[in-house]
Amino acid sequence: xxxxxxxxxxxxxxxxxxxxxxxxxxxxxxxxxxxxxxxxxxxxxxxxxxxxxxxxxxxxxxxxxxxxxxxxxxxxxxxxxxxxxxxxxxxxxxxxxxxxxxxxxxxxxxxxxxxxxxxxxxxxxxxxxxxxxxxxxxxxxxxxxxxxxxxxxxxxxxxxxxxxxxxxxxxxxxxxxxxxxxxxxxxxxxxxxxxxxxxxxxxxxxxxxxxxxxxxxxxxxxxxxxxxxxxxxxxxxxxxxxxxxxxxxxxxxxxxxxxxxxxxxxxxxxxxxxxxxxxxxxxxxxxxxxxxxxxxxxx
Numbered sequence: 228x229x230x231x232x233x234x235x236x237x238x239x240x241x242x243x244x245x246x247x248x249x250x251x252x253x254x255x256x257x258x259x260x261x262x263x264x265x266x267x268x269x270x271x272x273x274x275x276x277x278x279x280x281x282x283x284x285x286x287x288x289x290x291x292x293x294x295x296x297x298x299x300x301x302x303x304x305x306x307x308x309x310x311x312x313x314x315x316x317x318x319x320x321x322x323x324x325x326x327x328x329x330x331x332x333x334x335x336x337x338x339x340x341x342x343x344x345x346x347x348x349x350x351x352x353x354x355x356x357x358x359x360x361x362x363x364x365x366x367x368x369x370x371x372x373x374x375x376x377x378x379x380x381x382x383x384x385x386x387x388x389x390x391x392x393x394x395x396x397x398x399x400x401x402x403x404x405x406x407x408x409x410x411x412x413x414x415x416x417x418x419x420x421x422x423x424x425x426x427x428x429x430x431x432x433x434x435x436x437x438x439x440x441x442x443x444x445x446x447x448x449x450x451x452x453x454x455x456x457x458x459x460x461x462x463x464x465x466x467x468x469x470x471x472x473x474x475x476x477x478x479x480x481x482x483x484x485x486x487x488x489x490x491x492x493x494x495x496x497x498x499x500x501x502x503x504x505x506x507x508x509x510x511x512x513x514x515x516x517x518x519x520x521x522x523x524x525x526x
Contacts (some may be wrong), residue, residue, distance in 0.1 A: 231307055231339045236497040238277060243490050249276040250462040250504075263522030264347060265289060267357045271523045272466060272511075273504040274306050283355055284344040293353055301349035306342055307501070308523040311335040339501070368473040372419040375471060376426065379514045380404070385429055395421045397428040399441045404429060416473045420464050423514070427463030430510040431456065438506060454492050455503060462507035467514060 242249045250272075261270045261278035264285040270278060278284065284304070290297060316324040316332040323331040347353055380387055386403035391411070397404050404425045412418040431438030439456065493499055512519050 229341070230497075231305075231341055232497040232501065234305070235273065235277065235307065236493050236500055239500050240490060240493050242276075243486050243493070246486070248486065250465045250507075262357060264353070264356060266522055268522035270306060271308075271504070272462065272508045273501055274523055276500075276504065277306070278304055278344075278346075280346050280348070283347040283357060285347065285350065285353065286342060286344055290345065290350055290353060295350045295352035297345055298349050298351055301345060303343035303345055306344050306523060307339055308341070309337045310340045311337050368471055369415045369419070372415075372423075372468075372471050372473055375467070375515055376419070376422055378516065379426060382516065383429070383435065385426075395425055397425040399432060399439065402429070402432060402434075416468065419471075419473060420468055423467045424460045424464040426514055427460040427467075427507065427510045428456065430463075430513050431459075435513060436506070436509055454488070455499060458489065458492070458499065458503040459506045459510065462504055463510045463514075466507060466511050470511070470515065 239249055260275045260281045262268060262281075262283055263270070264283035269275070270284075284306070285293075285295075287297070287303075312335070313333045314336050316334040318324050326332050347355055379385070384402075386401075388403055388405045389408050390405075392405065392407045395406050404422070406418075406422055406425065409415065409418045412421070430436045433439075433441060438459070439452070508519070511517075
């Protein structure tokens with residue numbers, strides 16, 4: 228049976244070793260990156276990392292159904308998704324947990340599964356459905372970033388503290404974000420990268436997505452929990468920058484120092500990247516107040 232966790236981690240490790248930070252990859256061509264040819268829905272963040280090119284993807288069956296064929300030499304890509312299986316719930320001693328009628332209670336066990344897709348450029352006889360020949364003019368990205376940040380802070384009642392400072396952080400105990408003033412950054416993109424990094428941390432508060440305890444010491448610098456939470460914040464901030472259209476070469480380069488630490492972390496924990504990407508995606512949706520319509524479903 229395919230070890231999906233190891234395969235996915237190894238693919239991300241290969242990119243990092245080549246100097247590519249996949250969560251900072253500019254998915255040019257469409258703001259959604261890789262999308263389903265059948266529905267136009269974007270794939271999840273982890274699948275955006277795995278699918279090298281933006282654009283439409285199809286399964287083998289979909290290609291056949293539309294009368295197309297796969298170009299000679301083309302290779303399939305994997306798309307992962309969670310499938311839930313029901314099983315009897317057990318107590319700490321391994322005995323079945325019963326309901327009021329004495330029947331065993333059931334619980335959903337999520338299991339990682341995959342299917343294979345081909346990029347539309349690797350097919351013949353298939354017409355793209357969602358190509359944008361005349362895209363609408365993009366709004367000012369800095370204004371959009373400021374509006375998105377302020378909307379999230381107001382909606383979640385999070386205080387923003389800005390002053391001349393050498394520190395940027397989120398305080399779980401005080402539920403506030405501290406940032407240097409924007410004039411201290413060389414580019415606005417670097418300021419918003421920092422702001423959304425801390426905003427992503429703030430989504431972990433128990434009153435929101437509940438990733439950590441307010442007074443927990445488990446998130447201390449250098450700890451395993453700290454590394455996991457930092458990866459969530461890195462992926463979340465980078466994804467928001469991309470969605471808002473404010474990536475710059477400088478904002479990509481700022482993450483280069485993380486490569487070695489992430490390589491060590493991913494080699495030690497093959498499940499880390501899947502967990503972090505899933506958590507980051509939930510954080511992004513909360514910050515930007517969007518309802519996801521992902522294409523990650525079994526074909």
